Amino acid sequence: MTDLRTQLENKEVFATELTDIWKSFDGGNSFVIKGLDLKIPKGSLTAIIGFSGTGKSVILKHILGLHRPTKGSIKVLDHELGKMTDQELVVFRRKFGVLFQSAALFDDMTVLENVCFPLIEHTPLKQEKIIEVAQEKLMQVGLAAAHFNKLPSEISGGMQKRTGLARALALDPEIIFYDEPTTGLDPILTEMVDDLIVETHKSRPGTTSIMISHDLAAAFKIADFVAMLDAGQVLLSGPPEVFFNTDIDLVKRFVNKGMKLQ
Amino acid sequence: MIQSVFKFIQNKLIQTVEALGEVILFSGKGLQGFFAKPFRGLELVRQFEFVGNQSFFIIALTGLFTGLALAFQVYMGFKVVNATNLIGPVVALGISRELGPVLTGLIIAARAGGAMAARIGTMRVNEQIDALDVMGIDTYNYLIGPRIIASIISTPLLTALFDFFAMAGAWILVVQIVGLDSAIFWDRIDQIVQVKYIFEGLFKAAIFGFVFSVICTYRGYHTKGGAQGVGEATNKGVVSSMVTIIVLDYFLMNLIRMYYHLIGVSS
Numbered sequence: 001m002t003d004l005r006t007q008l009e010n011k012e013v014f015a016t017e018l019t020d021i022w023k024s025f026d027g028g029n030s031f032v033i034k035g036l037d038l039k040i041p042k043g044s045l046t047a048i049i050g051f052s053g054t055g056k057s058v059i060l061k062h063i064l065g066l067h068r069p070t071k072g073s074i075k076v077l078d079h080e081l082g083k084m085t086d087q088e089l090v091v092f093r094r095k096f097g098v099l100f101q102s103a104a105l106f107d108d109m110t111v112l113e114n115v116c117f118p119l120i121e122h123t124p125l126k127q128e129k130i131i132e133v134a135q136e137k138l139m140q141v142g143l144a145a146a147h148f149n150k151l152p153s154e155i156s157g158g159m160q161k162r163t164g165l166a167r168a169l170a171l172d173p174e175i176i177f178y179d180e181p182t183t184g185l186d187p188i189l190t191e192m193v194d195d196l197i198v199e200t201h202k203s204r205p206g207t208t209s210i211m212i213s214h215d216l217a218a219a220f221k222i223a224d225f226v227a228m229l230d231a232g233q234v235l236l237s238g239p240p241e242v243f244f245n246t247d248i249d250l251v252k253r254f255v256n257k258g259m260k261l262q
Numbered sequence: 263m264i265q266s267v268f269k270f271i272q273n274k275l276i277q278t279v280e281a282l283g284e285v286i287l288f289s290g291k292g293l294q295g296f297f298a299k300p301f302r303g304l305e306l307v308r309q310f311e312f313v314g315n316q317s318f319f320i321i322a323l324t325g326l327f328t329g330l331a332l333a334f335q336v337y338m339g340f341k342v343v344n345a346t347n348l349i350g351p352v353v354a355l356g357i358s359r360e361l362g363p364v365l366t367g368l369i370i371a372a373r374a375g376g377a378m379a380a381r382i383g384t385m386r387v388n389e390q391i392d393a394l395d396v397m398g399i400d401t402y403n404y405l406i407g408p409r410i411i412a413s414i415i416s417t418p419l420l421t422a423l424f425d426f427f428a429m430a431g432a433w434i435l436v437v438q439i440v441g442l443d444s445a446i447f448w449d450r451i452d453q454i455v456q457v458k459y460i461f462e463g464l465f466k467a468a469i470f471g472f473v474f475s476v477i478c479t480y481r482g483y484h485t486k487g488g489a490q491g492v493g494e495a496t497n498k499g500v501v502s503s504m505v506t507i508i509v510l511d512y513f514l515m516n517l518i519r520m521y522y523h524l525i526g527v528s529s
Contacts, residue, residue, distance in 0.1 A: 064396050087400075094398035104389035118397050177396075 014075075015042040015175055015208035016063050021072035023058060023232075028070065032058055034232040036072075040225065045201045045209040047219035050229035051254070056212045059229065060179055063210070064096060065089040077174060094122055097168030101180040103160040105152040111138065111163045112148040118170045137166040140203075141196060158189045165196060176200065178211040182218060194218045216255065228254065288483070289410070289476040295400055296407025305404065309412030313374040317420055324369060325424035328361060329353065329431025337440055346440075350447040351454035353432040358425050358455065363463045364511050366421040367470030370413070371503035375478035378409055379499035382482025383492040391483070406483065410475045417471030418464040425460065458527075466514050473510060474503035 016039070023033040033055050040046045048056050061067040062074055065081050074081045077095060084092060105114050115134035119125060125133065138148060141162040147155055152163065161181065168176055178197060182190040201209045213219050219226055220240045227237035228251060236243065236251050243255050296302070336349045382405060385391050394401050437444045481499035485491045522528065 066392065066395055090395075090398050090400050092398075093396050096396050098393065098396045100389045100393060102389050104393040106390055106393075107388075121397065121399055 013042045013078075014039045015044070015077060016040045016210075017073075017075040018059070018062070019073045019075075021059075021062065021069045021074065023055075023062070023067065024070045031070070032232055033062075033069070036229075036233050038227055038234050038237065040208065040210060040227075042208055043206050044225040045198070045211070045223050046225040046227065047211045047213050047223035048227050048229060049213055049216060049219050049254075050235075052214070054229040055232045056229055057179065060177060060210070060212050064098065064177065065093060094171060095174045096177060097171065097173035097175070098177040098179065099161065099164045099168050099181055101183055103152070103157075103164035105160055105163055105167070107152050110149050110151055111143070111155065111159075114152070114163055115166045115170055118167065122171060134166070134170065137169050138163070140169070141166045141200070157185060158192060161185075161189075161193055162196070165200065169200065172204075173207070175208045175210060176204075178209065178213075180212055180214070182213070182215050190215065190218065194222055198222050285476060285480050288406075288480045289472070291402045292406035292410045292476065292479065294407075295402025295404075296411050298400065298403050298407075300403070302404060302408050305408040306412055309408045310416060312377070313370065313409075313412050314416035314419060317370055317373055317416075318423065320369060320373065321366060321420045321424050322427045324365065325362075325427030326431040328365060328424075329357065329428030329433075330435050331431075332356060332361070332428070333432035333435040337436065346436075346442055347446050347450055349436050349442070350432065350451040354429060354451045354455045355459060357428045357432075358460045358463045360463070360511070360515075362421045362425045362428065363417075363467040363470060364507060366417060366424045366467055367474065367507040368504055370417055370420060370471070371474035371478070371507060372500055374413065375474040375503050376496050376500045378475065379478040379482040379485075379496045380492055382479055383485035383495040386483065386485040387488050387491055401483075406479050409479050410472065413471040413475035414468050415471070418467040421464055421467035422460075425463065462518055465518075466511065469510065469514060470507045473506050477503045477506065 018036055018038045021033050021036040022031055024031045036055070036059065038059070048059065050056050058067065062069055062081075063076060065076075065084070068082065076092075079092060081089065081092075105111075106117065109117065112131070112134055115137055116130050119130045119133055123130070135145070135148065139145075143159060143162045143166065147159060152160055155163070181197065182193050185193060197209065197211065201207065211219070211223065220243070224239060225237070226240050226243060228235045228243070230250060236246055236248055243251060246252060333349055333353050336352050337346060340346050340349055340352075382391070385405075391401055391405070394404060433444070433447060436442050436447055478499035481495040481502070485495040487494075
């Protein structure tokens with residue numbers, strides 16, 4: 001935590017810097033994001049939290065370059081996304097790994113083929129090596145070899161998440177994104193996924209992990225940097241303890257209610 | 263009142279032009295994506311197999327029965343004026359220039375186009391297209407381009423197949439059932455039907471293949487919502503494709519006539 005604080009104080013490298021972001025989906029009549037500023041420290045495990053409809057997923061899509069802001073600047077790994085063409089963005093996104101809420105596995109491919117896919121697309125490795133790397137990634141996330149040749153529809157939700165994470169890790173990304181990774185999972189599976197995120201983060205020093213979540217207990221337990229959004233702006237950001245000592249009423253209510261529910 | 267009606271028409275017109283512009287841009291991206299690197303040979307073969315090979319039986323069957331029915335109706339009419347020896351060329355012209363490409367286009371739009379919209383729509387709502395995007399894979403190159411190109415090439419081939427089976431159906435009715443002379447049937451076709459008429463139909467079929475694949479992939483790619491969204495995208499994709507094919511057929515027919523006129527060839 002101290003390292004992170006020092007980083008923040010010394011204005012060291014940030015994985016992403018969002019400056020004065022505005023986003024409208026209806027030609028400027030209404031704004032979903034209103035002048036948002038957010039800096040995510042490199043190497044941190046960051047949780048972006050907030051009520052439903054506050055713009056968490058929209059922000060994630062902006063950082064991924066899937067949405068372009070109406071106004072404002074987005075820097076990811078020191079690259080200004082707004083200056084990139086669509087084609088340059090396609091190439092740049094290879095630095096990312098994303099675990100989607102639904103795992104987003106390709107349903108016509110087996111578990112192993114899903115993990116092989118990004119390796120086939122982006123590496124010059126031979127087939128045997130690709131399979132070896134994919135198997136290694138699947139084992140890293142704790143998936144047994146017996147499931148490698150099954151289709152996504154033939155495995156459980158937890159296994160699908162593990163497969164999705166293995167696929168996200170396949171190209172050794174510099175930033176790993178988790179979009180609501182525990183939504184719809186039972187408490188045991190939720191804990192398993194949380195542990196998996198922490199283990200993955202710890203096993204990859206220097207890698208930045210960004211998690212979108214409404215699971216407050218998990219966010220405060222596993223993240224070392226938290227940002228809370230409200231009405232398209234960052235209400236509060238910093239290490240988790242900042243959220244317990246704040247005077248902002250909305251944050252206090254959100255944290256108390258969330259922690260009670262957990 | 264009148265003002266609001268005009269406003270409504272104006273808004274509808276603007277929306278239609280905007281939608282048309284979006285579809286044209288989408289088709290451009292799809293074609294550009296296909297010719298961009300890497301070359302998606304395997305994906306193209308898969309789409310050929312899906313659009314072309316899997317439609318073989320349905321096209322042969324509908325072609326055969328269309329030929330039988332059309333020849334029968336023409337026979338009933340021509341029998342009255344004692345012109346039954348012209349059944350062959352009339353059926354051949356109708357099939358090769360109009361019915362072949364239009365019916366093939368409609369059948370393939372319903373079968374393959376609907377499946378394209380549903381498949382891509384499902385990928386959209388299940389975040390699989392987002393997954394491809396963040397994996398750094400050009401979705402126009404991987405998903406859209408191969409489907410458009412496979413449809414452009416497959417639809418004329420299927421139309422040729424439709425034409426063949428329709429003429430076989432006409433021959434069965436005219437020669438085997440009604441009992442007219444087979445030599446006269448073929449000789450009259452040979453005298454009247456020119457190869458350019460067949461190519462005219464195949465050209466239209468290629469355009470129809472392009473149209474339904476662009477409309478259906480566009481609908482699928484822009485699907486919103488869950489299962490309901492996929493259903494809507496599929497429905498709109500198929501209906502829009504079918505209507506467009508029928509309307510476009512009329513304009514293409516006139517364009518081809520104009521072309522023949524310009525180059526000084528009789529149509």
